[in-house]
Amino acid sequence: MTMVVHSDGPAREFLSGNEAVARGAWEMGVEFAAAYPGTPSTEILETLARLPGVYAEWSTNEKVAIEAALGASMTGRRAITSMKHVGLNVASDTLMTMGLVGVKAGLVIAVSDDVGFSSSQNEQDSRFWGRFVHLPVLEPADAAEAYAMTRDAIVLSERHEVPVLLRLTTRVSHVKRTVTTGARAQPDPRRHAYEKDAKRWIMTPDHVGRRLELRAQRDAALAEAAAQSDWNVITPGSDRRLGFIVSGPACHAVREAFPGAPTLKLGFSYPLPVAKAKEFASLCEEILIVEEVEPIVETELRAAGLKVNGKNALPLQGEISVPVLQRAVGKLQANEAVQRTAPMANVFPRPPTLCAGCPYMGVYFWLGQLKEAIICGDIGCYTLGCGEPWNAIDTTISMGASLSVAHGMAKALEADSKAKPMLAVIGDSTFLHTGMPALANLAYQGTNVTVLLLDNRSTAMTGGQNNPGNGRRLDGSPAPRVNFAKLVEALGVRRERIRVVDPYELPTFFKVLREEMKAPEPSVILTTRPCVLTEDFERRQPLKVDDDKCNGCARCLDVGCPAITVRRRERQVRSTGKVVDLAWVRIERAMCTGCDVCAQACARGAIAP
Ligand code: SF4
Ligand code: SF4
Known part of the structure; x- marks a missing residue:
């Protein structure tokens, strides 16, 4: 998505709710922003990162982001953290204590609920967190209100020394409207100072009682503020x-x-x-x-x-x-x-699929054929492996859950002589988000799970954000790059059981997969091809189908590449009486990235440059 946000005001601008939140925060002198990408909230941080005077980072998960924002607030810097609804679950351990210690400089938690679950594993109502943590909740109805409420949230936060929950929904986050914006209020340097205050910032049991009393006083003050608010x-x-x-x-x-x-x-x-x-x-x-x-x-x-x-x-x-x-x-x-009076509109269904040449296609080409295995999936583009033509995944629960669920299943089935091989599939960003503790546990407990760690050097599902696995920060500046093979070994997987393979090499990948599934201990297969939408990806010459060689067997369709389309179908009855469905295909050359996976799947050698 291309977004243009002018950095000086006042002006009439056409903004999405996410852009409006960023703009409102920026105008209020916010200096620090941290987030983990997640639809529908991603563009809040992406917009802030383009505005001057704000430090912005993609943190490794939402808990890290909210803690970083709290740290910035403690030093007197106004801060914002943004996340999707399930991200706030990850951040909630810290959030609960933030409700007690409060904040110093204004801090806004912008959480966008995926109402209608267009891109999430569940539907949640984040307004509950306001009740649970004793935080004020502001609920904009559109981008103009998102802008104005973000501004008010900073004031409210500082007045009551409390983080403010800005509850967005998919519609508010993504729908655009005109917003009258203003100029940035430069951060007040008088706010800038960290003051040691053990009774406030160290939440040991002997300090909790006093903070609970203060929280009750704050609740009363906030109730009065809500009663008087022009937003109601x-x-x-x-x-x-x-x-x-x-x-x-x-x-x-x-x-x-x-x-x-x-x-x-x-x-x-x-x-x-x-x-x-x-x-x-x-x-x-x-x-x-x-x-x-x-x-x-x-x-x-x-x-x-x-x-x-x-x-x-x-x-x-x-x-x-x-x-x-x-x-x-x-x-x-x-x-x-x-x-x-108003019938519902019928929209033609368009199920999501992997991109042409996606490195996950080669992985799922084989996993889809492993009918004797249980495969636990995770959150990312590779979740799509649950759909056609692969139908490869058995479970998808939450970020990082693939490894722990597979671990639990494997332990529970350990004594079962008919137990199926257990696999887990997780991407690089999700592994860094919450997968690492699960792998450490899996290795520590010696569980026989084959983990496929699909490193595509990107947080791809949310738009290809940088992460510690690709060696680039949010602004593109170089950063230390996580060495996944070393990391996995450090977490306890034996070096012999860590295999690095190219998912475009179908025979090699299949051989390694069979070997590691047979190994009676934790193992990790690390794939290395980058996402086709990243700058690391190198496009090759597109392939085409030789119609004289193609016999319509349709095996290449099992790759699941959207660049391969069917030009003719036919049902034939063989001399044995067997009915076969044939499909003759062509390759959309403009889409084809030349990955060669379909060519390796075709036993007729009908696909070539
Ligand atoms: S796998 Fe080869 S022979 Fe079979 S349909 Fe595809 S191109 Fe044709
Ligand atoms: S080579 Fe085949 S699988 Fe790869 S992008 Fe082209 S059509 Fe798709």
Whole structure:
């Protein structure tokens, strides 16, 4: 994605929510930004990294990022950390204690929930963290609010010495609109100082009690701030039969579908302004709470004694669009006309697939044929190995889980004489994120798992960000490069069981795979080809199919390369009575990277330069 963000203001700019968060943070004098890439939040850091006066880094995981931002705040530098919803789970150990120690200079945690789970292993509602950690939650509805709320979040954070949770969703993060931006307020050097304060920054048990008391005082002050906030707005409306209490981007669906309805729009949604909600409820005959994803506001208002509707009418998952809302209101009012007003659009399904020449294709070409093995997958482009034509993966749970799940399965099945060989597949960035402790444990426990560590020198799934495995920092400057073979050995895998192979060499890769699967101990196969979208990748001459040699056997389709397309299909009945489906193919030369994997898969020698 190409983004242009002007570094001086004021101006009218067309920004996504992620760009707007970055812009708002920058204008407030934020000097430090750390993140781990993850859809839908990635562009926040990428935008900040292009603005002057900000130190920005891709950290190795979200816990590292949030701790780095806390450290910067302790020294008086305003800071931001950004992540997707599951990233905040990784950061949560530190987050919980941050709720106690608080911050010095303003610190914003921008977390983007993948509502609708377009690119995640689950759907979560990060507003719960506000309740759990005692942090204020701001919920922008679009890019303009994301910009303004980020600015306010810094002020709120400093006033109450608390990190502020800016809860975005996929729609807010990615949809663009015009935003009126301003100039950067230069960082105030009077803030810049680290003060030793053991009772605050050292969270030993004898200091916790005092911080809990202070947190309770802060809760009360934040509740008052939310009650007075201009971000929580009542619009009286003209049709009082049904009023909406709404937060996040769903407010646009409410405005579009029911323009005359009263609304209480919650922007500063935690602590929940209960008195204002009661005042609003007194204006309406009936109330519908419209929130993505969980019934959080609904539950709290019910507990406060209000009679409200919510997830009894609305779905517990996905975005709340105009048709979804209309159906819910129609159901609530038993009004079929309202339910029928907006049919859902049908979009042709486009399942994701690997890129032409992706180094994972050769790996999955073989793994897809290992019907006698259990293969635990992980989070990255290689998750796509679960789909056609490979169907190679048995599990995908969370970042780094491939190794530990495989370890647990292998240990549990150890005494089973019919146990299948156990494999785990993980990429370089995910390995550095949370895979290393799992491999150390696996090696320590001596578990018989064959680990495929696919080093493509990139955090590829989120757009090809640099990481410690490719020797480049976020700004492209050279950095020490992790030596994965040495790292794996240092974690406890015997040197003899660490095999470095080229995934483009199909026969060699298969031979090594069989050997390591037979080895009765932990082993690691390290693949070395870079992602085709990185600067390290070298494109070769494209290949083509010799139609005279091709017999339509379709084996090359098992490679799964999108550059190979079928030009003709035919079902034939052999003399034995066997029915075979044949497919004659061609190669889209503009897409072909010349990796040669399909040529090695073709027994007829029909594919060549
Ligand atoms: S594997 Fe070779 S012979 Fe079979 S369809 Fe592909 S190009 Fe044709
Ligand atoms: S050589 Fe074959 S597998 Fe490789 S990119 Fe070209 S068509 Fe795809």
